[in-house]
Amino acid sequence: MPKEFRTIQEVAGPLMMVQGVENVTYDELGEIELANGERRRCKVLEIDGDTALLQLFENSAGINLSNSKVRFLGHSMELGVSSDMLGRVFDGLGRPIDQGPEILPEERRDINGLPINPAARSYPEEFIQTGVSAIDGLNTLVRGQKLPIFSASGLPHAQLAAQIAGQAKVLGKDEKFAVVFAAMGITFEESNFFIESFRNTGAIDRTVLFANLANDPAVERIATPRMALTAAEYLAFDRGMHVLVIMTDITNYADALREVSAARKEVPGRRGYPGYMYTDLASLYERAGRQKGKEGSITLIPILTMPEDDKTHPIPDLTGYITEGQIILSRDLYHKGITPPIDVLPSLSRLKDKGIGEGKTRADHADTMNQLFAAYARGKDAKELMVILGEAALSDMDLLYARFADEFEKEYLNQGYHTERSIEQTLDIGWKLLGILPKSELKRIDDKLLEQYYVPEEEQQQ
Numbered sequence: 001m002p003k004e005f006r007t008i009q010e011v012a013g014p015l016m017m018v019q020g021v022e023n024v025t026y027d028e029l030g031e032i033e034l035a036n037g038e039r040r041r042c043k044v045l046e047i048d049g050d051t052a053l054l055q056l057f058e059n060s061a062g063i064n065l066s067n068s069k070v071r072f073l074g075h076s077m078e079l080g081v082s083s084d085m086l087g088r089v090f091d092g093l094g095r096p097i098d099q100g101p102e103i104l105p106e107e108r109r110d111i112n113g114l115p116i117n118p119a120a121r122s123y124p125e126e127f128i129q130t131g132v133s134a135i136d137g138l139n140t141l142v143r144g145q146k147l148p149i150f151s152a153s154g155l156p157h158a159q160l161a162a163q164i165a166g167q168a169k170v171l172g173k174d175e176k177f178a179v180v181f182a183a184m185g186i187t188f189e190e191s192n193f194f195i196e197s198f199r200n201t202g203a204i205d206r207t208v209l210f211a212n213l214a215n216d217p218a219v220e221r222i223a224t225p226r227m228a229l230t231a232a233e234y235l236a237f238d239r240g241m242h243v244l245v246i247m248t249d250i251t252n253y254a255d256a257l258r259e260v261s262a263a264r265k266e267v268p269g270r271r272g273y274p275g276y277m278y279t280d281l282a283s284l285y286e287r288a289g290r291q292k293g294k295e296g297s298i299t300l301i302p303i304l305t306m307p308e309d310d311k312t313h314p315i316p317d318l319t320g321y322i323t324e325g326q327i328i329l330s331r332d333l334y335h336k337g338i339t340p341p342i343d344v345l346p347s348l349s350r351l352k353d354k355g356i357g358e359g360k361t362r363a364d365h366a367d368t369m370n371q372l373f374a375a376y377a378r379g380k381d382a383k384e385l386m387v388i389l390g391e392a393a394l395s396d397m398d399l400l401y402a403r404f405a406d407e408f409e410k411e412y413l414n415q416g417y418h419t420e421r422s423i424e425q426t427l428d429i430g431w432k433l434l435g436i437l438p439k440s441e442l443k444r445i446d447d448k449l450l451e452q453y454y455v456p457e458e459e460q461q462q
Helices: 157-167 188-201 218-238 250-263 277-285 314-322 331-335 365-389 396-413 423-434 447-453
Strands: 003-005 008-012 015-018 029-033 039-048 051-056 069-072 078-081 088-091 107-110 127-129 149-151 177-186 207-213 242-248 289-291 297-305 325-329 342-349
Touching: 078 218, 107 218, 149 157, 157 177, 157 188, 157 242, 157 297, 177 188, 177 218, 177 250, 188 207, 207 218, 218 242, 218 250, 218 277, 218 297, 242 250, 250 277, 250 297, 250 314, 277 297, 277 314, 297 314, 314 325, 325 331, 331 342, 342 365, 365 396, 365 423, 365 447, 396 423
Parallel strands: 088 207, 149 297, 149 325, 177 207, 177 242, 242 297
Antiparallel strands: 003 069, 008 015, 015 051, 029 039, 029 069, 039 051, 078 107, 289 297, 325 342
């Protein structure tokens, strides 16, 4: 039987204190019943003797202390999971918002999930094709990896997220692939953009969408990614699917964490964020991965906007520690009209070497990737020198590299949001661009591969 109490002592913002409670546990879910019969959800944040501190999921307006009662439900927050979730849109607390029927759950699961035993993890090593050259060719995504996108305000991370969600696939095998999309603290317009773009590309049929809007309570924002990961764990480890989880925007999630922490009067850490933000983010990111003996996997792409474009801000800084690399969007490339504006030089996928090569992508992938990085870096340096010293001060070879950098941005990076490239097309574009440089400059590529693929620019034009 749920435990009921009429001993509400105080309500302050999103927090409420109830005295005289017994047999109530941390993180337990509760319901507040107002005098008019209205019910609002809450959860236990802290227990001190017979006093419980509760966090409200809705606002506290209209709660009369003397004639409202609290009912504790005996379990923490749960999500009803089922295969029928595919193709559906839910709010941040897992309630359908697409005018469709309620989900009939096959089971109910605690949204905090179960940690994966490190010994039961499999190493990520299978290539996932996103259809985006800058990722597939140079910062390859591998099944079971956590690869965040670092963006900044005003940059088109939403379009890139929708593109990856629509195009991503595991190659070579006819395996079931699903996308779980969690949107936190976004505007109604952005939410509509995601839903419409998934519908237009047909990706909605294999997608589970959780949308927490900017005007929804901050507390709900903290539950949203956990809801999404719970759905992903069910699809991956119970239904054997390969699940790509995309979360946007982690910055809004961290701000909600800070808001609740401030309401609890906790001692703040860096920039006012709670000291436990690292462990909190890790409890989300570490739910991705592969398990031994299980077919499915969870690959995670968290997206965050760096406040003031600052990579050292606590949110990108801590995210970088926990995840295996980062894809960085560049304001300079965006102003040049390059879409998606992925800056490949500071971007990094720490597991890229595990997912490429013969039998996974193509034998020439690793060598061409290293050569393209080196040539683009030298070309960027040459362009900077050109700005300072003028074109006349550069050698012929430097001018060639500067031209290579321009062509690389124009042809390789600038593919738009509606073009899907296979890994073969991406590698072929790389070889076409390397044709700008003389063969003697391509020192990072094996001679056999040069014989097979290298065609100088003059011959390409014939």
